Amino acid sequence: MRAGLLVLATASVLVLSSCGLSTGKPAASGSGSPKSQTGVIASHVVPETLDPQQASNANNDFYIAGLYDRILAYNSKGEVVPRLASKFEYAGDAKSIVLTIRDDVKFHSGNALTPDDVVYTLERVHKIASGSAGFLTDYVSSKTTGKNQVTITLKDPNLSFAGALALIYVVDSKLVKQHEGSDMGQQWLSSNEAGSGPYTLKSYNPALEVDLTRYDGYWDGEKKRPSGLVMHIYKENSAIRDETLAGTADIGSSMAVTDLAAFKGKNGFHVNEYPSPLVTLGAMNTAGGITKDVRVREAIQLAYDYSAHIKNALKEWGKPGDGLVPSYMQCRYSTTPTVQDVAKAKQLIQEAGVAGQTVTIAYQSIIPEQSTAGTILEANLRDIGLNVQVKQITFSQYLEMIKKPETTPDVSILWDLAQFPEIGSMLTHTWSSTAIGQSNFTRYSNPAVDKLLTEGTTTTDKKTACSDFEQAQKQIIADHPAMLMALPSRVQVQNDKFAKIPYSPIAATYDISLLTLAK
Incomplete structure (x- = not known):
């Protein structure tokens, strides 16, 4: 659910993996033809603005990165x-x-x-x-x-x-x-744009298409950079799959994991898997509603079918959640992934005296992983004796909801995004009480954690900072403010026109300014 928010740890070595899947060359047509120097991208990412001030929203940053x-x-x-x-x-x-x-x-x-x-x-x-x-x-x-x-x-x-x-x-x-x-x-x-980046803005229709032209006066010359990028925006994820299969798009951006099987055995296509800056959470309202009670929060954690999430929501493109930040970050505290325990969850619900009460679940239905997770969670919570009210919302609506405890959903299925590899910034942005009503989704407040985050951020000793951040993560997890649902992989599909999409640890999908043609 989170479109783009965060920050993270010091330099770390990232393990990359990729797989090329083959049979039958994609059809060539339009500006997506291999002979064309213009690259075509099919995406569902809709920008709210091109103002680089709002690049913290990953949807905006996807386009801004090419202009500035x-x-x-x-x-x-x-x-x-x-x-x-x-x-x-x-x-x-x-x-x-x-x-x-x-x-x-x-x-x-x-x-x-x-x-x-x-x-x-x-x-x-x-x-x-x-x-x-x-x-x-x-x-x-x-x-x-x-x-x-x-x-x-x-x-x-x-x-x-x-x-x-x-x-x-x-x-x-x-x-x-x-x-x-x-x-x-x-x-x-x-x-409009006022940048110095590798592309200039040719045309802009935020609901349909963003068209960029290579800036030949760019200071960081790259001969294989395409002459332009045309980003087509689709509401349906299946359209991204179909355009990529047809060869009318060279890259299928953030394709739904359910559509990746269509490229198995297709020659000329490549499915690239990268470490993701995303952590999928079930953020719970710790300051109001039924989830104010820690027993209810723990019960909800235990009720969830995490194996179904990996199998159905991610189609095996990811790992069980075992921490608050991505797996590649330094100073990360990892815990044993939660395993579903319906009996214990029912017991906690009875102890809390909330059997038969209603839990609100909010998520963005446009994001397949979150939509599937919402369906799984709804069934799981009914199984432990709770009623469920589902709210399918946009990210902007969600930001308004979390401004007050009484409007914050009981459970919000969302992505926490590490926008750069610095753990102190990411933890502070999401878990410090100073961020309640803004980026602290759970309205979590623990003075001991606030102190650890402040000390870790302000010390000039990296070893001390690491210890502070590890203690803070351990305490946050012990307070049960969120379900650690999964660590999804970042997967992109491309044809042979582009060189392999470069990995960037500060892009929610990939950095379009780094794209180059294969020949």
């Missing part, structure tokens, strides 16, 4: 690497950071990118205080200092702050100022 450049980035190993900032350096107390900005970058407008654009971008993020601002929690101010340098001042020591800069895209300040209006350019940037 990041201040820093992560490589496939989870290591922070240069981007618009050619290097960065912390002060000894980790309360400030100095960026050295490249001097060879031009925006699509022709304006040169300067340190002033970086300062303007950071200040804009801070002032608007939504979307990507959630990653810059310790940000105080920034200013140009010396030739091609920007100094960022932080409220507290924060060694994970550099990683957060990989989620910040720099805007053309001169161009945006022309369209600032009263909202700092938010309305204008919702359907």
Whole structure:
């Protein structure tokens, strides 16, 4: 359910796997033809805006990544690497950071990118205080200092702050100022762009198609980058499958796992499996309703058929949930996956005195995994003596619901997304009491956990930070605020036109700016 929210741990080695499945070349037609230099992507991802301020929503970021450049980035190993900032350096107390900005970058407008654009971008993020601002929690101010340098001042020591800069895209300040209006350019940037990325915006219809054209003046030249990308948006997942099978799309983006079998034995297609930044949770309202009682929360956890989730919701493309963060993260605490125990669940329901009461379940029906999980959970809860009310909602509706305890669903089936490999940021974003009503889905509050998260984030000793984060995870799991449903794999289907889709640990699906043609 979560469209794009989070943050995570230091550099980690990620294990990648892929499989190519074969028989019969895909038909070639339209701009998807192998002779064309334009790549066609079939997707169900609908952007709400192209404003890079809102790239924290993974649906928006999918498109924004092609239009803008990041201040820093992560490589496939989870290591922070240069981007618009050619290097960065912390002060000894980790309360400030100095960026050295490249001097060879031009925006699509022709304006040169300067340190002033970086300062303007950071200040804009801070002032608007939504979307990507959630990653810059310790940000105080920034200013140009010396030739091609920007100094960022932080409220507290924060060694994970550099990683957060990989989620910040720099805007053309001169161009945006022309369209600032009263909202700092938010309305204008919702359907226009002011970036320096590898593509420019050719056309934009958020319900149907986003069309990008290669920017030949791009500073990071890549000869095999396609001349354009056309992203067709489909409401039905089956349409993504069919367009990819027909060869009218070169990539079937985030295809439903139920459709992957259609490519088995099909020559010319490749099904690529990658580590996922997603964790599938059954987030429970700890501050109100029937799930305020920890016995009810534990009963719901024990009632769920986790093996059915792996088999039916993921079609074996994933693993049982054994932690709060993705499996590749450092300082991760793992627990034994929960196994269904209906008898014990019924006993806890009786002890809590809630037999026959109603539990509300909310999820996005457009996401096959969540929809299937909702069906499984509904049956499981009825089996332990609870009535069930199902709410099929959009992500934006969900964000409104969790603002108050009385409107927060009892159980919300959702994805928690690690938007970059820094565990302290991810845990704080989802489990700190300061995030209640925003990104803390469960309204979870534990002073001991808050203290551990604060200490882990502000210490300059990595070993101490790791210990704090591990203790925090252990305590959160013991408080039963969420069902650890699964760790889904990230799976993408492509034909032979593109080289293998590169892995990125900071993309919910993949980074379109990294796509290259096979020949």
